[in-house]
Amino acid sequence: MEVKLHDIGEGMTEADINCFLVKPGDAVKADDPLVEVQTDKMTAEIPAPRAGIIKEFKVQPGDTVSVGTTILILESAGQDSREQEEEEEEEEVTYAAAYDLQHEPAKSFMAFKGKRVLASPFTRKIARENGIEIESIRGTGPAGRVMDEDIYQHMASAQNMPPQAEQTEVSSKQISSSAENGIIPFRGRRKQIAKKMAQSLYSIPHCTHFEEIDVTELISFRNELKNLNQNISATAFFLKALSICLKDFPVFNAELHEGKEEIHLLSEHHIGIAVDTKEGLIVPVIKNAESKTIREIHAEMKKVSEKAMENKLSVKEISGGTFTISNVGPLGGSFGATPIIQHPQTALVSFHKTKKMPVVTNDDQIVIRSMMNISMSFDHRVADGATAVRFTNRFAELIKNPKMLVLEMV
Structure with a gap:
């Protein structure tokens, strides 16, 4: 056969x-x-x-x-x-x-x-x-x-024991990405990434909004938690804040169905996290972020990121995303870029390097604050620039006052 x-x-x-x-x-x-x-x-x-x-x-x-x-x-x-x-x-x-x-x-x-x-x-x-x-x-x-x-x-x-909660994907051989004779094979994940990126750029009219976010209080709050032996990543806070923003602005957690002339607003927030691996970019998905605590999000992010680096993610863990984030800050890049949306999603937010900068307060005082740039790409067929600005303003408000996240989660 x-x-x-x-x-x-x-x-x-x-x-x-x-x-x-x-x-x-x-x-x-x-x-x-x-x-x-x-x-x-x-x-x-x-x-x-x-x-x-x-x-x-x-x-x-x-x-x-x-x-x-x-x-x-x-x-x-x-x-x-x-x-x-x-x-x-x-x-x-x-x-x-x-x-x-x-x-x-x-x-x-x-x-x-x-x-x-x-x-x-x-x-x-x-x-x-x-x-x-x-x-x-x-x-x-x-x-x-x-x-x-x-x-x-x-x-x-x-x-007669509890079921295994954490599954282990098959560990198998990797396609070598080393260059031979100055030629890198254009196949596998790299080829598929190229096809998907081209599809997104050709089919989605991208518009990118840039914003500057004050993360001083978030850094301070995380240090407080560390003193209590609670080490929660900044990205977990970002993801939860974005989920709250998606609830307030559901148009960014949507899919456009042009043939039906409909925009489908999705109630569940399945947020993909772009992970840079040796084999190329891969995006594991945190399912139902709207119903998870920041601690739960942190634990799940850590687990899927480790599996991504080991090429052990299952299909279930990389499918069904409704929104995507990319945290390139640890690698550098202060001023942002135009991230490419994951088709058929509507938006993607990229976080960039945090830098200490002099900032003028409302009472004209100059203080040193930790500032981070973000880039938000969105499908201009589905949403307008003004809505994107309101979205990032809401996000900035939550991150500038991270303890407000607790109130929003009640």
């Missing part, structure tokens, strides 16, 4: 072939990892859909292939050709029906009598490494898909 590249998640259309984990002639079992691929957001393994013997490869490491492309040929062991054809036809029906059911969550996948259980390669890997037959797990995801949490819950139930 033909083993093809399938959509791992987030509507991917192509991936780079990193390396093969088997060789022609190898015997494999169902769900054994066959090949490692690199998408724009993550590294993943493609598992064997059934037991068999590797006959031949149809692509080579380094190739960029589209979803649906045949990667290798897997022969069945000890079956006659007719039996093999019937089984492959049945599997094709299973895959097709599973795909259809994914788009109709109301139907129960448990009623479907196919051979394959809906689950991601990583979820299958968790089950395989823990000696669990994934077919025995009742999936709680759309269309009965078995989720990572289902495996952990099953393990916890078997051991």
Whole structure:
């Protein structure tokens, strides 16, 4: 049978072939990892859909292939050709029906009598490494898909202990970014970043508003917390303040649907945090920031940032963003830039370097304050400049008086 590249998640259309984990002639079992691929957001393994013997490869490491492309040929062991054809036809029906059911969550996948259980390669890997037959797990995801949490819950139930809260993504080989002979390969995440940035710039009329924010009191407040053994990052405060601003100005937490002539205001604040990694920019998402405390946001940011640096983020952790922030301040850059919006979002805010500067107060006194520039890019089809100014003014108010955040969270 033909083993093809399938959509791992987030509507991917192509991936780079990193390396093969088997060789022609190898015997494999169902769900054994066959090949490692690199998408724009993550590294993943493609598992064997059934037991068999590797006959031949149809692509080579380094190739960029589209979803649906045949990667290798897997022969069945000890079956006659007719039996093999019937089984492959049945599997094709299973895959097709599973795909259809994914788009109709109301139907129960448990009623479907196919051979394959809906689950991601990583979820299958968790089950395989823990000696669990994934077919025995009742999936709680759309269309009965078995989720990572289902495996952990099953393990916890078997051991009579709480389920594992923190999941670990597969650690796999990285595509080397070192330059050889003065040439850097333009593929993988870098290529996908370029495509997405071009899409955003071509489709969204960007407008950027710059503002100067007084962060003196925030720095002082954070020092107070440090004395109480509470080390909370400034970015956690920024993210919470932005969530409050998005509640006041929901037009910046929206998606434009031009075909329907509608702007959809989104009530949940799923805020992406741009992380600079060796493999390129990646944006893990803090889900439901509107309902999280600053301490919870800080802890989650720390966790996903570490996973981003280790290339261990799951698809769930990098999808569904409704607004994005970029903190380039630690790297420098005092005056700001024009950040590119993550399509189909409406806005993005970038934080720049904090500097001590002389500031004239309302009573004409000159004092030294810690000032930070921010850049806010927004879709000018959805919002106007005046609204962006009001948004950043509200943000500046909250950061200048950080203890006000406590009042807003009541």
